[in-house]
Every structure is written in C-alpha cells, then in structure tokens.
Amino acid sequence: MGNRWRAVGVLAGALFAVNVVARVIIKLGFDGNDTAADRVSLGMFVVIGLILAGVVFVQGRTRPVGAWGADVGAAVLVALLLTVLVGPLLVGDNPFGGGAGLFFAQIWLYLLAAGAGVAVGYLVLTALGLDHRSQQLKRYAEIKSAKPRRVVRR
Template sequence: MKRRWMMIALAALGLFAINVIARLIIRLGFHDDDTAEGNVSLVMFGVIGLALAVITFIRSQRHRPAEWLPDLAAAAVLGMLLTILVGPFISGDGPFEGGAGNFFSQIWLYGGFAIVGTALGYWVATALGRDYRSRTLSAFAQSRATKPRRVVRR
C-alpha cells in the first residue's frame, strides 16, 4: 500500500515538475509576450499528456486497468491541483489572479490532455498487443496449443 501511494506521489510530482519548468521558461524568457506564454503553456499540456501516455503504456503491460487506472487518475488530479494552486506562485502570481476564466480553462486543458494522453497510451499498448489482457490471452492460447505429453506404456 505504501508503494502504491509513493508511485502516485512521484507521478504527481513529475507532472508538477513539467509545469514548473514551463513556468520558469515563461518567467525567464517570455515574461511580457502573451503569445509565447500561450504557446509554451500548450506545449506544457502536450508534454503532460505525453508523460501520461508513456506511464499508461508501461503500466498497462503488467497490470489490469482496474489496478493502474485509479492510481493514474489520482496522480493526474493531484498534479493538476499542484499545477493550478501552487504553480502560479512560481510565476510570481496567485492562482486566481488571471480571473475565473483562466483558472477554469487550465482545469479543462489539463483534464483534456490527461484523458487523451492516457487513452492514447492504452490504445497504443492494445494495438501492439502488449496490454495485460492481450498478453494473458496470448499466453493462454499458447498453453492450449501445445500437445499434452504422451504417456508411454510398457
């Protein structure tokens, strides 16, 4: 149980680290350029989705979705809360300084990229036949395809 929560916390901190890097890039390089800030933010959300796709691809190979999906959802929600509530302080702002529209658009963007990234990772694993169910069915088919040992009577 402790390892499970550690994995959730590490994934959430990794997603938050992506946000921290993006915010530092914006703060140091594009502080007054709104277009560049928006582009860096979209790239950040894309990287978050890609990170979740990779985590999903890896986890779906060894575990059933009922085991990894709740953990990944908890990590994504925790990462989103850190990104939205703590992240703005890195930029020198507050969480609600951009207004309600900015706050909720971050929630929708984060949620959308997280869902699409997770689905993409699972679809790739399934398409390649590397997900848990495909591997289990393949192992079952191989075990049934082999002929039983022939008993020799003397």
C-alpha cells in the first residue's frame, strides 16, 4: 500500500514540478510579454498531458482501469491543488490576484490537459490491444481454444 501512495506522490510531484519550471521561466524570461507567457503555459499543459498519457500507457498494461484510474485521479487532484494554490506563491504572486476568472480558468485548463492526456494514453493503449482487459480476453480465448471438445456418447 505504501508503494501505491509513493507512486501517487511522485506523479503529483512531477506534474507540480512541470508547473513550477514553467512559472519560473515565465517570471525570469517573459515577465512583461503576455504572448510568450501564453506559449510557455501552453507548452506546460502539453507536457502535463504527455506525462499523463505515458503513465496511463504504462500502468494500463498491467493494472485494471479502476486501480490506475484512482491513482492518476488522486495525483492530478493533488497536483492541481498545488499548482493553483502554492505555485503562484513560489514566484511571488497571489493565487487569487488575477481574480476569480483567472483562478477558475487555471483549474479548467489543468483538468482539460490532464483529461486529454489520460484519454490519449488509454485510447492508444486500447487501440493497440495492450490494455489489461484485452490481455485478459486474449488469455481466456487461448485457454478455451486449447481444450479439445469433449465427445458425448449417446
């Protein structure tokens, strides 16, 4: 059980680290340039989506959807809270300084990027037939086809 929570914490930490790096790049390099800051933010969301797609692809091969889904959901929730509440404080901003609109926009964009990453990872995994359920069905079909038919005498 401890390894499961450790994995959730590592994933949440990695997602938060991507956000911190993006915030530091924006603060140091593009403080006054809104267009460049938007591009760095877009890049951050793409990296978050790719990380989650990779995690889902790897975890989905050996674990059922319910198991890895709960872990990824918990990690995304923790990373989201850290991103919107702690992330701005690290670069000297107020989390609620931009108003409620910006605060909730960050939440929706983060959830959109996370959801897209999870969906892409799972869809690719399922399309290739490598997901846990497909592997179970494949093993079942192999076992059933390997047994000869029983002859019934009348």
